[in-house]
Amino acid sequence: MPGYVPGAQPQGKTVKLNTNENPYPPSPEVIRALRAALDGGGECARRYPDPLCRELRQAIAEFDGVSPDQIVVGNGSDEILRLLMTVTLDPGSEVGTLWPTYSYFEFLAAQCDARPVRHGVDTGGRWPDSLFEGGERLLLICNPNPPVGTLQPHEMISRLCEARPESLVVIDEAYIGFAPRGASAVSLLGSHANLMVVRTLSKSHQLAGLRAGYAIGTGEALAALLKIKDSYNVNALTQAAATAAIGDTGHFESTRAKVIAERECLAAEMRRRGFEVPESHGNFLFAIHVRAQEIFEALAERRVFVRWWDKPGMRDGFRITVGLPEQSDALLRALDEVTAQLGR
Ligand SMILES: Cc1ncc(COP(=O)(O)O)c(C=O)c1O
Incomplete structure (x- = not known):
């Protein structure tokens, strides 16, 4: 149009x-946390926020059953995805995605002069053989995968990580909050060093306007994210609101x-x-x-x-x-x- x-x-x-x-509106705890942060003569505006988002990472760690050391928080998960592309891709290198999928992946790839490789899925969402056989350094896979909303089980994710040991397999779980319980790949992180999970608080925690997303992982890729991110990438109000949102299960x-x-x-x-x-x-x-x-x-x-x-x-x-x-x-x-x- x-x-x-x-x-x-x-x-x-x-x-x-x-x-x-x-x-739906965010939790009343979010509104309370924002009000509390604004009280106090504007200190939350005057001072820099916690660069490590310690309280928020602690709340996420409890929510997802991981250690805070496994978490990096971003200004929305789009920031995390962009940072991941920046640390893993050189101009001309390839990034594998399902197709169709979240259309922003290809926009981000273009920003890094990377070449997106589409692995076609039908409306049933079955991952094609090409996904298991390709050589891209980075795979960005949504699960559930928009625009259809198909979901692949743990066995498929494990199979992919094993078939592609040289690739970083990023599972974007923006919509996992609406999937059946236990569907998240977070429980597989201990079994696959090349796996990373990306989440957002925009969807199931009603914070799209405040911008908070995070990566959960281990090893080099996580360390690289921490190294490259801006110190103060998540503002103080967002940190307070996101901590409250995650805490109100x-x-x-x-x-x-x-x-x-x-x-x-x-x-x-x-x-x-x-x-x-x-x-x-x-x-x-x-x-x-x-x-x-x-x-x-x-x-x-x-x-x-x-x-x-x-x-x-x-x-x-x-x-x-x-x-x-x-x-x-x-x-x-x-x-x-x-x-x-x-x-x-
Ligand atoms: C699959 C997927 N990943 C990531 C995002 C970005 O979320 P955020 O608001 O945290 O940047 C979206 C937003 O629509 C999405 O659909």
């Missing part, structure tokens, strides 16, 4: 289901359950309307339809924003962020209008 910026905040009465934000659990329940309801409604909707383990759905682009554009005209990409393997569907039940209702109403108008 000309002039349409996916990350921009649409004004007016809109249904914004295009950037996989969490529809009750809020995480209750909002997670609501998003998952809404995802399943919306998927059923979409399927009832003739869309093919593969099973998703994220906070989004991929709705496949022969007229996907037209539907996406007609929805946008009604200020219902979902996401469509004019890219191979992606243009035959659009991605819908799972929102509040009333947002799903508004989307479905608009869809019914649009499909009736288009004659399906």
Whole structure:
């Protein structure tokens, strides 16, 4: 759509289901922590933040069952991903990704003059043989993998790490908070020295606007990240808010359950309307339809924003962020209008 910026905040009465934000507010503990940080005569603004994010790393360590020494925190997981590319890639070197996947990977690769290598997955998400056989120094693999939301089991991740001992295998778990319990690759870190897990607090912890993400790993790659990151890459307010968010596991659990329940309801409604909707383990759905682009554009005209990409393997569907039940209702109403108008 000309002039349409996916990350921009649409004004007016809109249904914004295009950037996989969490529809629920952050934990009340986050608001309390922010207020407390702001009290005290602005000290949190005057002084530099903790460069090592010690309190936050301690909270993450407890949440993920790892040691704080295994964690590096970034200004969103996009910063971590960019740093990982910077430390592992030279101009001209290759970075392997699934395809389709998080489109920002290729943007980051271009910033490093690296060459992305796409390993194609179908809507079932099965990893292709080429992924196990390639020679790229860095593999960036989302699990669950957008835009469809497919999830691969531990055995597959272990097989990949073993098949590619010369590669750093980074599992981007941005959406793991909406996947079945126990799906995270963090429990495999002790078995594979070439494995790293990247997480964000933007999705399942409702902090997209404050920017906090982290890497969990061991060995050289983690040390390299620490060495290259800016000292004060995570500001004081974000550190306080993220520590509180991670600590409120009750809020995480209750909002997670609501998003998952809404995802399943919306998927059923979409399927009832003739869309093919593969099973998703994220906070989004991929709705496949022969007229996907037209539907996406007609929805946008009604200020219902979902996401469509004019890219191979992606243009035959659009991605819908799972929102509040009333947002799903508004989307479905608009869809019914649009499909009736288009004659399906
Ligand atoms: C797969 C994936 N990884 C990373 C990110 C970036 O998250 P952050 O907000 O922490 O930079 C996103 C954001 O949409 C994502 O979809």
